[in-house]
Amino acid sequence: MLNPRPASAVAEFIALLEARTGQQMGANRNWRIETALKPVMRDTGHDTLEKLAETIRADRGGPLADRVVDELLNQESSFFRDAAVFDIVEQAVSAIPDTRRPRIWSAGCSTGQEPLSLAMLFAEKLDHQMPEILATDVSESALHKARAGRYTQFEIQRGLPIRRMMQWFDSVDGDWIANPGLTRMVSFRRMNLVADSLPIGRFDVILCRNVLLYFSLDMRRAVLGRLAQVLRPDGVLVLGAGETVIGQTDAFRPSQRYRGLYEPNWAAAAAA
Structure with missing residues (x-):
C-alpha cells in the first residue's frame, strides 16, 4: 500500500496538470500521482514527491514539468475502441x-x-x-x-x-x-x-x-x-x-x- 503523501506536493502536481491541460484530477484518483511519477523520480534521482516538486519550482516549469504532465495524463486507448x-x-x-x-x-x-x-x-x-x-x-x-x-x-x-x-x-x-x-x-x-x-x-x-x-x-x-x-x-x-x-x-x-x-x-x- 502506498504511503499517504502531504497534500502540498500532491496539490502542486494537480494544479500543474490543470494549468497545462485544463484537466482536473479528482480526489479518488490522487493515488495515481505517485504511481505515475515513479519513472520520473527514478530517472531524475528524486526519492520523494516533495523533492521533485521543489525541482520543478526551481526549474520554473521547464522540460521536467512537461514530462510530469505527460505522465499524469490518462493515455488509455486501443484500436477500434467501441x-x-x-x-x-x-x-x-x-x-x-x-x-x-x-x-x-x-x-x-x-x-x-x-x-x-x-x-x-x-x-x-x-x-x-x-x-x-x-x-x-x-x-x-x-x-x-x-x-x-x-x-x-x-x-x-x-x-x-x-x-x-x-x-x-x-x-x-x-x-x-x-x-x-x-x-x-x-x-x-x-x-x-x-x-x-x-x-x-x-x-x-x-x-x-x-x-x-x-x-x-x-x-x-x-x-x-x-x-x-x-x-x-x-x-x-x-x-x-x-x-x-x-x-x-x-x-x-x-x-x-x-x-x-x-x-x-x-x-x-x-x-x-
Missing part, C-alpha cells in the same frame, strides 16, 4: 456528397490508435474518397508514439483483427510498426483543446471521446462551444460512452440521424 462507434462514423461519412472531401478530427487522439483505425477503415472503402484526418493531443510524447506508429504486441492485439494487423503493420523486434502509407493518411498535431487556436476550416465529424470527463463543468462547456465552432452545420460530434452534452451545453443536441452522436444546436445559437 467498434459500433466506427460503424456509425462510417455511415455519417458515407452520407457526405462526393463533391467534397470529408474532414474528420480526432481530438485527444492519445497514442494514435483512434485516428489510425479511422484511416484503415476508410482506406478499405473503395466506394468513397479518403477523408482528411486530423489528430491532435496535448501530450507531445503521446504524439511522438502516434507518428512513429509503433506498438507492442499487447497494444496491437487490443481491438485490431489479425487481417488488418498483417495488412497495415510490420513486425520489427517484437513490436509492430505501421506502414508509412497508413501514418501518412493522418496529420498529427499538438493542441491544447482549452487554450490553443482551433484548426482552420470545418469538420464533418469530430471525435472527442473520454476527454471531457477530466474537465470541470465550466471547462467542458467552453470546450464544447469551441468544437461547435469548427463543426459543419450537418456534422456530428462523437463523445465517449460515459459522456453527454445534455446539461452541459446548448451548443449541441442529440443527433436525429445517428443514435448516440450529437449535432450542432443552431436553434439555440440563433436565439443567443
